[in-house]
Amino acid sequence: MRSTLFIKISRLALATVAAGVLGGCATSGNPKDPIEGFNRAMFGFNEGLDKVIIKPVATGYEAVLPSPIQTGVANFFSNIADLMIGVNNLLQGKPAQAASDAGRVLVNTTVGFLGLIDVASSMGMEKHEEDVGQTFGRWGMSDGAYVVLPFFGPRTARDTLGLVFDVYTDPVAHVDHIPTRNVLLTTRLISDRAELLKADKIIEEAALDKYSYVRDAYLQRRRSLIHDGNPPKFDPYSESGDSKTAGQGEGAASAQVAARN
């Protein structure tokens, strides 16, 4: 049976992108973020949703469940995700990683009791992080505009397209028994959120402007992921505005600093 909930959400996501693009909205001139006004509004919406519903539930989940059980739950969903991570590695022309991902699923599903224990990691089979957006990036598709989706949060245009495929191929979304599926989807959401609770405070403290801090971290992180952790070194430093001018300014600034030291 088709997962209607997810189809609805994907449609909503696409509609949001369309609305954002058509809406235009205010910008502060970041070329990666042409619909900043819209994005900020959506960011605020997501933050509100998190504050009112998701975070309180995740906090309760973390307080009530013993941590080995929380780890087991997180491992269970991580194991399911390894399936499509393997497929994406294959699509990206990395058969060795794909084979390792398949091996992880095999080992963790059997020896690891349906994925509850991550035996594969302790055997040295590294967990990877891949998705369709990264696969597109690997194929040379550029990332396009930054967009904040409702519920899903930060994406780029390319990663939004990738997300649609991720959602359609999500094994959990294809569970036939609808109540079971919904319980699984909710549990996964809460489990993911609970793992991030401690990080909230750090972001609040570190950021002058949480919106742009999260946006820029997302963009840097995606770039790093597409290059499997080894992006060309120069780029992150020439991201602001006109890259040529920024580059020259940088050089001068560094030279100045170097001279003083």
Next chain:
Amino acid sequence: MRLYALLLASASFFLVPGVQAKELAPDELVKSVTEEVLEVIRKDKDIKAGSTQRVIDLVEKKVLPHFNFQRMTALAVGRDWRQASPAQQQALTDEFRDLLVRTYSNALTAYKNETVEYRPFRMQPGDTDVTVRTQIHQPGARQPISLDYSLEKQPQGWKVYDVVVAGVSLVTNYRSSFGNEIRNGGIDGLIKTLKAKNSSLEASTRK
């Protein structure tokens, strides 16, 4: 949302290289300072009880001498750095350093038996700008988090000028918000915002 976790973990390891021995190679520096700081954190009862001030002291004593905060600030500010007078540059550097130290010292109090793996390091004899790669393993976590240090050679030894967590530079990640502040209120506006941010953080540490 995964980002938050990465940034957190990053934060928990804002420990770095340096020590007095300037003869050490960059990778050895990173390792010796990291291990030294972790050793203290594992044992110190006040830190275990969540004393942020204690961690700040530790970071200032062991870690700060090995950072080039002026270079970090110049990178975070970007092209507007040239517009700033030497006094403004100094003020920016002081405030940015305070912000980073406060934020990440706070994060260090959340330390929970993470271990650090040092990735293989290569450099050519004449290199003056290198990256030392490490990975943080959290007990129970499925994936390690990469934590890379960019260092440059200075007359006083190797100095860190950037920390990159899971692909996110903690320095350049500030660039667009700094740029916005400067557009709205000039360099002095940014200095003022940073000062206000630091005093609110200081107030909450005291509580």
